Amino acid sequence: MISPILFWTVAFMTVIPALGLLFARKPVYVAVAVITAMVGLAGAYVALEAPFLGIVQIVVYTGAVMMLFVFVLMLVGVDQRESLKETIAGQKWLAFALSIGVGALLISVVSRLALSVDKTPVTGEPQAIAKELFGPYVLVVETLGFLLVTAAVGALVLTHVPRLFPKRTQKEVQAARIAAGANPVNKTFPGVFARHNALDAPALDPNGEPIEESVSRVLKARQQTVDSIQYRDDNRARRRELGAKEDEA
């Protein structure tokens, strides 16, 4: 018989994360909760004399299916906002009532079942499963093989995007950029000549005025740039000093 502690552990490990599916805001949290529930279900399978299925559950569900979900979440952006506006009035309460009704119906039907429990169960070890899979069910296994190949090809076809425009070469990209009036040479590097060469200080032109485009616009957006006026003034003062010295000599 199954130990009650094991059953309640599995029950809490599956039902509480499953509730996260209903109440968690962010899709990534939901994915992690479902992974926990799947691991709990694998424990239930092992408890029910199905060790092979328990391992397959972990490999297929937590290892492949849920990882695929997380990859797709990454592709569509994890911060997809969920609109909370109801398009059908009272849909939330109707849905709650319906699902509680379904659960109550299932539980009441199951409670009326009079099933005897076999005292000597067959353990679902790989050998026992294989004997059935490749014996009476071999045709189903082959059909499932077809299904998997079709699914893989279907996914490729659905996600494939035909190229609408011919691919542009580097030369064409460059010619288009020049035609659009871009500066053909590099932008000035940041840093003030002979005075300060940090990335956050704009370069000075020969007149001593700062060149704003020499600083990365990322630093500008973060407001991490240094005001270069002080360097300009420093430079002028230094030049004046040198000029004065030259005058003396």
Place this chain on the structure above:
Amino acid sequence: MSPINFVYLASVLFAIGAATVLLRRNAIIAFMGVELMLNAANLALVAFSRMQGNVNGQIMAFFVMVVAAAEVVVGLAIIIAVFRARQTISLDEPAELKG
């Protein structure tokens, strides 16, 4: 403790999965609800298999897993195709077929 308790657990999980599909608007979360319902069905199959004392229920659960894997691949591909076309995966948006 009788294995029938796991069938009760499967009923509860199925109801939660159904509620998720009905309530959530994010297509990926609703899809995870479908996965939870499939898993609940699997749990019931395995529990019945244990009660019957043979592995037929486990074989059925195995087949359900394979079909679910194929379904996930195609379903997520459809979600990506929809996202490419309209930059959203909300289930409320694609309502253009409505009369």
